[in-house]
Amino acid sequence: MHILITGAAGMIGRKLTERLIREGGLNNKPISKLTLADIVTPPAPSGFAGEVDLWTCDLSSPDEARKIVSGAPNVIFHLAAVVSGEAEADFDKGYRINLDGTRGLLEALRQSGGGERTKFIFTSSVAVFGAPFPPTIEDEFHLTPLTSYGTQKAIGELLLADYTRRGLIDGVGIRLPTICVRPGKPNKAASGFFSSIIREPLIGEEAVLPVPETVRHTHASPRSAVGFLVHAASLTREALGPRVNLTMPGVSCTVGEQIDALRRTAGERVAARIRREPDQTITQIVGGWPMRLGGQRAQALGFRAETTFEEILRAHIEDELAGRIAA
Amino acid sequence: MHILITGAAGMIGRKLTERLIREGGLNNKPISKLTLADIVTPPAPSGFAGEVDLWTCDLSSPDEARKIVSGAPNVIFHLAAVVSGEAEADFDKGYRINLDGTRGLLEALRQSGGGERTKFIFTSSVAVFGAPFPPTIEDEFHLTPLTSYGTQKAIGELLLADYTRRGLIDGVGIRLPTICVRPGKPNKAASGFFSSIIREPLIGEEAVLPVPETVRHTHASPRSAVGFLVHAASLTREALGPRVNLTMPGVSCTVGEQIDALRRTAGERVAARIRREPDQTITQIVGGWPMRLGGQRAQALGFRAETTFEEILRAHIEDELAGRIAA
Numbered sequence: 001m002h003i004l005i006t007g008a009a010g011m012i013g014r015k016l017t018e019r020l021i022r023e024g025g026l027n028n029k030p031i032s033k034l035t036l037a038d039i040v041t042p043p044a045p046s047g048f049a050g051e052v053d054l055w056t057c058d059l060s061s062p063d064e065a066r067k068i069v070s071g072a073p074n075v076i077f078h079l080a081a082v083v084s085g086e087a088e089a090d091f092d093k094g095y096r097i098n099l100d101g102t103r104g105l106l107e108a109l110r111q112s113g114g115g116e117r118t119k120f121i122f123t124s125s126v127a128v129f130g131a132p133f134p135p136t137i138e139d140e141f142h143l144t145p146l147t148s149y150g151t152q153k154a155i156g157e158l159l160l161a162d163y164t165r166r167g168l169i170d171g172v173g174i175r176l177p178t179i180c181v182r183p184g185k186p187n188k189a190a191s192g193f194f195s196s197i198i199r200e201p202l203i204g205e206e207a208v209l210p211v212p213e214t215v216r217h218t219h220a221s222p223r224s225a226v227g228f229l230v231h232a233a234s235l236t237r238e239a240l241g242p243r244v245n246l247t248m249p250g251v252s253c254t255v256g257e258q259i260d261a262l263r264r265t266a267g268e269r270v271a272a273r274i275r276r277e278p279d280q281t282i283t284q285i286v287g288g289w290p291m292r293l294g295g296q297r298a299q300a301l302g303f304r305a306e307t308t309f310e311e312i313l314r315a316h317i318e319d320e321l322a323g324r325i326a327a
Numbered sequence: 328m329h330i331l332i333t334g335a336a337g338m339i340g341r342k343l344t345e346r347l348i349r350e351g352g353l354n355n356k357p358i359s360k361l362t363l364a365d366i367v368t369p370p371a372p373s374g375f376a377g378e379v380d381l382w383t384c385d386l387s388s389p390d391e392a393r394k395i396v397s398g399a400p401n402v403i404f405h406l407a408a409v410v411s412g413e414a415e416a417d418f419d420k421g422y423r424i425n426l427d428g429t430r431g432l433l434e435a436l437r438q439s440g441g442g443e444r445t446k447f448i449f450t451s452s453v454a455v456f457g458a459p460f461p462p463t464i465e466d467e468f469h470l471t472p473l474t475s476y477g478t479q480k481a482i483g484e485l486l487l488a489d490y491t492r493r494g495l496i497d498g499v500g501i502r503l504p505t506i507c508v509r510p511g512k513p514n515k516a517a518s519g520f521f522s523s524i525i526r527e528p529l530i531g532e533e534a535v536l537p538v539p540e541t542v543r544h545t546h547a548s549p550r551s552a553v554g555f556l557v558h559a560a561s562l563t564r565e566a567l568g569p570r571v572n573l574t575m576p577g578v579s580c581t582v583g584e585q586i587d588a589l590r591r592t593a594g595e596r597v598a599a600r601i602r603r604e605p606d607q608t609i610t611q612i613v614g615g616w617p618m619r620l621g622g623q624r625a626q627a628l629g630f631r632a633e634t635t636f637e638e639i640l641r642a643h644i645e646d647e648l649a650g651r652i653a654a
Contacts, residue, residue, distance in 0.1 A: 091493070130569065140461075142469045144488065144570050151489040155482050161471065162478040166418070242457065243471050 001029040002071060006059055006105070007079030008036035011183065012123070014043065015226045016077060021048045026075060027234050037068055038080065060101040065108040072112065075119040075233050078105060084127060085189060087149035098152035106159055110168045120160065121232045122173040124245060126218070128154040131288040138294040139247060146288060157245040164237075164244050172232040173245035174303075177293055180219035181316040190285045194219065197255070198262055198313060201273035204326035210279035213256035216291040220250040220305045221315040231303055239301060249295035249305040251312060261309040265317075266325045328356045329398060333386055333432070334406030335363035338510065339450070341370065342553045343404060348375045353402060354561050364395055365407065387428040392435040399439065402446040402560050405432060411454060412516060414476035425479035433486055437495045447487065448559045449500040451572060453545070455481040458615040465621040466574060473615060484572040491564075491571050499559040500572035501630075504620055507546035508643035517612045521546065524582070525589055525640060528600035531653035537606035540583035543618040547577040547632040548642040558630055566628060576622035576632040578639060588636040592644075593652045 003020060007013045017036060025031055036042040037055035044054060053071070057064040059080055069076075080101060087094025102122070109118055127150035128143045143154045157173045164171035182195040186207075193210055194217060200207035220228075228248050253261075263271040295303070306312045317323060330347060334340045344363060352358055363369040364382035371381060380398070384391040386407055396403075407428060414421025429449070436445055454477035455470045470481045484500045491498035509522040513534075520537055521544060527534035547555075555575050580588075590598040622630070633639045644650060 134467075140469050142467050143485075145485070146492065146569060148489055148493070151485050154485050158470075158472070158478050158481050158485075162475055165473065166475070242473060 001026055001031050001075065002033040002035065002073045003031055004035040004037065004068065004071075004073035004076045005079060006037045006068075006077070007081060008042040009038035009040050010079060012179070012222065012225055012229075013038065013077075013079050015222055016079075016229055017042075017045050019226050019230065021045055026230065033071075035068065035071060035073060059105060060096045062104050062108070065101075065104040066111070069105070069108045069112050069114075072114060073118065075121070076105075076109075077121045077123075077229055077233075078102065079123050081123070081153075082149070083189075084147055084149040087152060088147055091148060094148045094152060098149065099155055102152075102156040103159055106163050106169065110163065114169070116167050116170045116237065118169050119233055120163075120169040120171045121229055122156055122160045122171060123229070124153045124157050124173045124175040125150065126175050126177055126247070126290050126293060128157065128175060129290050133290055136292045136294050137247065137290050139297045161242065161244050165242060170237055171244050172235055172240060174228050174232050174298075175245065175247045176225055176228070177218040177220050177248055177250035177305075179222055179225050180312060181221065181320070183222065183316075183320045190282050191289075193282070194255075194258070197274050198258065198316065201262065201270045202266060202317065202321060202325055204273075206273050206275055208277045209255065209274050210277060210282040211255060211286055212278070212283070213259065214254055215283075215286055216252060216254045217286070218250040218252045218290065218293045219309065219312055220248060221312045223315045223319055224250075224305045228303055228305075235301060243297075246298040246301065246303070247293050247295045249299050249303055250293060251306050251309050252292040253309045258309050261313050265310060265313050267327055269327060270325065328353055328358050328402065329360040329362070329400045330358055331362040331364065331395065331398075331400035331403045332406065333364045333395075333404070334408060335369040336365035336367050337406060339506070339549065339552055339556075340365065340404075340406050342549055343406075343556055344369075344372050346553050346557065348372055353557065360398075362395065362398060362400060386432060387423045389431050389435070392428075392431040393438070396432070396435045396439050396441075399441060400445065402448070403432075403436075404448045404450075404556055404560075405429065406450050408450070408480075409476070410516075411474055411476040414479060415474055418475060421475045421479060425476065426482055429479075429483040430486055433490050433496065437490065441496070443494050443497045443564065445496050446560055447496040447498045448556055449483055449487050449498060450556070451480045451484050451500045451502045452477065453502050453504055453574070453617050453620060455484065455502060456617050460617055463619045463621050464574065464617050466624045488569065488571050492569060497564055498571050499562055499567060501555050501559050501625075502572065502574045503552055503555070504545040504547050504575055504577035504632075506549055506552050507639060508548065508647070510549065510643075510647045517609050518616075520609070521582075521585070524601050525585065525643065528589065528597045529593060529644065529648060529652050531600075533600050533602055535604045536582065536601050537604060537609040538582060538613055539605070539610070540586065541581055542610075542613055543579060543581045544613070545577040545579045545617065545620045546636065546639060547575060548639045550642045550646055551577075551632045555630055555632075562628060570624075573625040573628065573630070574620050574622045575630055576626050577620060578633050578636050579619040580636045585636050588640050592637060592640050594654055596654060597652065
């Protein structure tokens with residue numbers, strides 16, 4: 001089996017690559033070849049006996065898209081995207097990478113004639129939803145994104161469904177909730193605090209909480225995100241039906257519940273490293289985000305996330321900290 | 328005021344042009360110029376004292392789109408589209424005209440810098456919805472089109488909302504229900520019978536009914552469709568808010584109720600010209616279409632359709648038959 005991952009140099013791309021190599025197969029078939037593509041050269045994976053192709057390319061170029069699918073991958077994980085903040089700041093770049101890039105890849109596949117034999121897993125986002133929201137966003141809630149990023153993802157979903165309906169690919173779209181705890185350094189994303197209030201205290205550093213503890217949000221761990229991708233690749237067309245885009249499950253909890261979980265797992269001294277510094281702007285931005293995602297259909301189709309924030313926390317401690325906490 | 332109509336040679340385009348000329352103004356401002364564009368040359372309108380520009384062009388060409396907006400229209404009615412059957416039969420043409428054409432026009436407007444001063448009315452369709460449906464499709468029901476045409480319209484809606492949100496245009500998207508009674512000759516569209524069972528008997532001809540009388544559907548007259556367009560042009564950004572795409576109201580009735588209305592209005596002899604000839608294929612296609620559209624938001628914003636099928640029937644007799652029925 002030949003697997004192509006776009007956006008392979010990103011956090012999820014690297015973790016997905018590691019898992020695929022660790023398991024050695026996908027859908028009970030051995031992996032013979034990995035094509036890893038990104039705008040920066042993806043790291044060469046270790047421990048993989050098969051063929052590896054590393055691509056540095058801009059997928060929004062139709063030529064590059066054609067070249068990359070010419071190796072006839074059986075499964076494509078399309079993770080490449082310009083993130084929310086950048087797509088908002090740079091209108092042209094966002095549409096070029098997120099819309100034209102996705103469409104170009106789908107077109108290249110249509111022209112290559114792989115048809116339903118090519119599994120295409122598209123990572124969408126809960127940014128396809130836009131306030132005002134009901135208390136829980138159910139599977140039939142409409143998509144009215146309030147960012148260009150969300151718009152581009154929603155368009156990608158529509159294209160994915162139409163190309164699949166016409167038998168040009170075998171597509172699955174998965175709307176990821178906020179990934180938490182995101183490893184690495186703090187960043188300037190408005191959502192950054194959801195991860196940093198956990199990640200920094202656990203390594204002995206201070207974190208800033210800019211919103212009230214009552215703020216509610218839905219999270220899944222990086223481990224779950226990778227699990228969603230792998231599970232998506234196993235779904236049959238019959239099981240999925242024509243509605244190929246699915247809201248993933250996650251843990252809906254308040255910031256206060258996140259902190260309680262941290263306190264219970266790592267102790268009061270760790271939890272005390274969170275400094276409250278209310279920020280009106282961030283509070284307002286976060287207020288426009290979904291609080292609770294139903295994800296009923298995805299769960300019925302076998303997608304599994306953590307069920308408590310403590311599980312998310314333990315996944316982080318195991319996967320990123322080798323079990324060590326800076327008490 | 329300068330008004331641009333794309334798809335001006337089509338049925339709705341011609342009726343809209345006639346109404347604008349009859350009223351002489353839009354939003355209480357006199358119309359000084361009409362630009363009428365279509366892939367075939369639109370008919371030169373009569374009775375208009377202002378400037379008229381007739382364009383024969385393919386709007387999916389970025390050059391043509393730039394040229395057509397260079398005259399800085401204040402209001403654009405974007406009706407041009409490849410219809411459902413053709414978009415399904417010709418994948419490339421459907422995406423080129425319905426997606427690239429709409430996006431090209433929006434891009435041309437963005438580059439021309441007209442911004443929120445340019446009102447852009449986009450005609451979408453209830454084809455953005457896909458079965459299975461709840462008994463009534465409410466305003467927050469998701470878009471899962473089951474045709475390429477519906478996909479292209481749904482993408483147009485998303486682009487419209489994002490360009491509007493960013494202040495690049497002042498957009499309104501209106502999802503038209505089935506237009507009935509459609510004037511002209513019978514055509515091969517699966518939905519054709521909704522109109523022909525009324526239109527043909529009224530001029531003394533036989534019509535074929537291929538579905539059971541229990542089939543329920545939502546209709547609006549051509550007169551109402553034109554009314555929706557004119558009303559959409561009057562909406563303020565404040566009244567509309569970020570959700571710029573609206574499901575239009577219409578009359579939800581069964582085929583049996585349509586026939587009852589015909590019988591009451593035109594008599595038993597006219598209604599007897601409908602021949603039942605069940606067609607399994609058409610019955611199945613129609614079974615995948617929305618039965619009842621809520622349209623609550625549109626109604627709250629002042630959009631008005633007929634409230635009974637008899638009104639739709641009378642509008643047809645007045646507008647197309649000059650009041651005469653072939654009894």
